[in-house]
Amino acid sequence: MDILLLLFLLVILALPTILMSRRQRAKMAEIQKLQDALQPGDRVVTTAGLHAIVVSVSEDLVDLEIAPGVVTSWEKMSVVRVVAPAAGSAPAVDQVDNTSTNPFGQGAWNPDLGQNHPENFGDVDGDDRPSGAPETR
Structure with a gap:
């Protein structure tokens, strides 16, 4: 009877761990698929929270434009999210000229x-x- 109770407790403790690891593997596979599909012009977010535009992609590195004319190289695995598609995407923030609106x-x-x-x-x-x-x- 004690062995059966011990096995039951082990199953109860092991089941959430197994389910979480499956979920984590699925999420990692999704991120890997996203990283493999990166193309120049994609707007992305890195693990550090940096928003940038992809300039070029190699096997392990991705060049990101973080400001007009400022390109930095990052590990491809640091890209975790694509914000907007490359084709036909409008700029996220329009430049506004407020010089004449100051009363x-x-x-x-x-x-x-x-x-x-x-x-x-x-x-x-x-x-x-x-x-x-x-x-x-």
Whole structure:
């Protein structure tokens, strides 16, 4: 009777482990298939959370463009997700020109934008703070 109880406990403890390992193997196979299908122009995410565009793919390496003109080489296995298909994909963020929409005037401090907004750094008074910014010294 004790042997039967011991076997029953072992089955109860081993079953979740077996199921999790099967699920993990399936997920790894899916990621491997994704990595093998990478093509230039694909938007991808790496294990580090870096969003980039694939420039070229070799057997073990993938060259990723992380900014316009900035290409870095990564291990192919660091790519974990394709964000958008290469063909016909629109840019994720459109560039917006807000220079004429500042009601405070070009280069004027706009408190609605916040202290780190680029428009608030138009005029600099010889020090590293925007004009109109409070003194922090």
